[in-house]
Amino acid sequence: MKTLTYLATAATLALAGAAQAQTSVRMLKTWDERYPGSVVICDRYAELLTEASNGAITVQTFGPETIPPLQQLEPVQNGLFQILCTYPGFHTGSATVLTGLEAIRPDAEAFRASGARAVVDEVYDALGLQVVSVPLGHGYSIFLNRDLSDAGDLSGMQIRALPPQHPYINALGGTPVVLPPAEMFSALERGVVDGALFPMAGATGYGFADVTSRYFEVPATAPHIILANPEFWASLPDEVRQVFVDQAAVLELETPGTYDRLNADEATLMAGRGMEHLVLGDAQAQALRRAIVDGAWAFAASRNAEPAARLRAIVEDAGLLLQ
Numbered sequence: 001m002k003t004l005t006y007l008a009t010a011a012t013l014a015l016a017g018a019a020q021a022q023t024s025v026r027m028l029k030t031w032d033e034r035y036p037g038s039v040v041i042c043d044r045y046a047e048l049l050t051e052a053s054n055g056a057i058t059v060q061t062f063g064p065e066t067i068p069p070l071q072q073l074e075p076v077q078n079g080l081f082q083i084l085c086t087y088p089g090f091h092t093g094s095a096t097v098l099t100g101l102e103a104i105r106p107d108a109e110a111f112r113a114s115g116a117r118a119v120v121d122e123v124y125d126a127l128g129l130q131v132v133s134v135p136l137g138h139g140y141s142i143f144l145n146r147d148l149s150d151a152g153d154l155s156g157m158q159i160r161a162l163p164p165q166h167p168y169i170n171a172l173g174g175t176p177v178v179l180p181p182a183e184m185f186s187a188l189e190r191g192v193v194d195g196a197l198f199p200m201a202g203a204t205g206y207g208f209a210d211v212t213s214r215y216f217e218v219p220a221t222a223p224h225i226i227l228a229n230p231e232f233w234a235s236l237p238d239e240v241r242q243v244f245v246d247q248a249a250v251l252e253l254e255t256p257g258t259y260d261r262l263n264a265d266e267a268t269l270m271a272g273r274g275m276e277h278l279v280l281g282d283a284q285a286q287a288l289r290r291a292i293v294d295g296a297w298a299f300a301a302s303r304n305a306e307p308a309a310r311l312r313a314i315v316e317d318a319g320l321l322l323q
Contacts, residue, residue, distance in 0.1 A: 025049070025059045028076060030069045030086040034205045038063070040258045041135050041224050041251065042085035048247040057243060059083070073227075077128045082232040084129075087224055089162045092299075097123045097307050098134070099164040100300030101223040103293040104320040106136040106256040112249070114318035119311045120225075123304055130233040133226040133248035135255040139200035139263040140165075140218040143208045144278075146194055148216075149173065152281045157194035160184050165197050167295025168218060171287045172280075185211050201262040209273035216278040219322065220292050224255075293322050 027046060031038040046059035067075055069090045076084040088098035098120065104111070111134070121131045142159060149155040154174030161169050166176035177193050187193045188211040195212065199222060203209070226248065233241065267277065280288065300308035315321055 024057050025083055026081045027059050027061045027083040027085060028067060028072055028081040029061055029063050030072060030084075030090055032063045032065070035199070035202045036205075036262050037087075037137055037199070037201060037222075037224060038085075040262065041137070041226075041255060044254075045085065045133065045226060045247065045251050048250055049243060052247050053240070053243050057240065073127070073129070076227060076229050079229045079231060082229050083132070084227045085224070086227070087222065089164055092164065092303070094127055095123050095304060096164075096302050097300050097304035097311060098223050098225060100297045100308050100311055101134075101136070101315070102164065102220040103296035103322050104136075104221055104315050105322065106138040106221045106259070107320060108136055108252045108256055110318055110320055111136060111315070112252060114314050114320065116311055116314045116318075119307050119314065123307050124225075124227060125230075128230060130228040130230045131225065132228050132233075132244060133251055135224045135226070135252050137199070137201070137222040137224055137255060137259045138220070139259055139266075140197055140220050140222065141200045141203065141215045142169075142195050142197050142218055143188075143203065143212040144195040144214045144216075145188055145191065145212045147214065148278060148280075153284050154195070158192075160187065160193050160196040162197075164296065164299040165218075165220075167291045167298070168197065168220070168288060171291030171295075172284060188212055200266050201259060203266055204269045204273065209270055209275055213274070214276040214278050215270065216280055218292070219289060220296070289322055 027042065029038055029042045033039060042061065046061060049057040049059055062081070072084055072086060073091050073094055075081050088095065092099065117131065117134065120134060124131045151173065154169060154172040157174045158177045159169045159174045160179045161176045163178065169176040179187055179193065184196055185207055188196060197218060198206070198208065200217070236244070271277070297308060297312050300311070
């Protein structure tokens with residue numbers, strides 16, 4: 001069934017490519033435009049490539065309506081798409097090492113200088129994928145449709161979260177729940193779950209202000225990743241490949257500041273919608289930070305134990321680990 005889907009998609013892409021004078025790169029994106037990261041990371045990288053090459057590199061983008069997020073590695077490995085812009089949490093069945101980076105500060109310059117990319121490259125190379133860029137976004141929040149417990153935590157609450165983030169919920173006394181995105185908002189609206197962990201950027205666009213009334217920040221980083229089909233990468237002339245490399249550096253260095261702005265804008269939007277900003281007590285905040293560090297690296301090791309241990313040692317030596 002998957003093969004038929006890919007063949008149908010290939011036919012669609014061939015028609016789309018024929019309709020344009022030049023299409024050098026087909027980029028698959030995990031999100032639609034409701035998530036700002038789709039614009040400021042994926043679309044921004046496409047823009048940087050075209051600008052830096054004076055139009056010699058053009059990028060055609062395709063979203064999750066083309067290939068669902070959980071199925072996006074294979075069509076890039078197979079060359080149906082040449083570039084994938086995604087979040088590692090969507091392919092933890094293949095690699096978990098990058099979830100450890102949720103426990104670091106989003107300092108792009110220090111991360112690039114640390115040598116951590118060598119470990120990331122090694123893991124994805126074994127999957128038949130070329131790492132192009134690892135932009136570090138940040139700014140998770142837990143959105144609630146009720147107040148914190150009397151203990152000032154999530155005791156007695158069920159919170160929707162992706163599996164790598166379950167330790168964060170457990171540390172605050174809550175019960176993590178796995179729900180597909182399509183079911184999350186109806187579950188929040190009906191009170192089936194009491195909250196959800198989600199990126200701050202884009203929260204109002206996704207509708208959190210309609211189904212929740214409060215939120216508090218989770219100080220974890222959201223590592224994104226841009227991957228390439230290795231045959232496509234190897235086929236690029238050296239000077240063209242260098243444009244991809246140079247613009248990946250530009251993207252990575254600007255991403256943390258972009259997320260600072262996005263998160264501040266989102267806080268203003270939520271305040272305007274009457275959302276209450278909660279602040280955890282010191283004990284709860286410390287427990288959450290410990291859980292981010294311990295939980296993120298434990299999950300990173302679940303599939304990639306030895307690379308995860310090396311990656312943690314590198315970022316810890318570079319002073320990037322959350323304290």
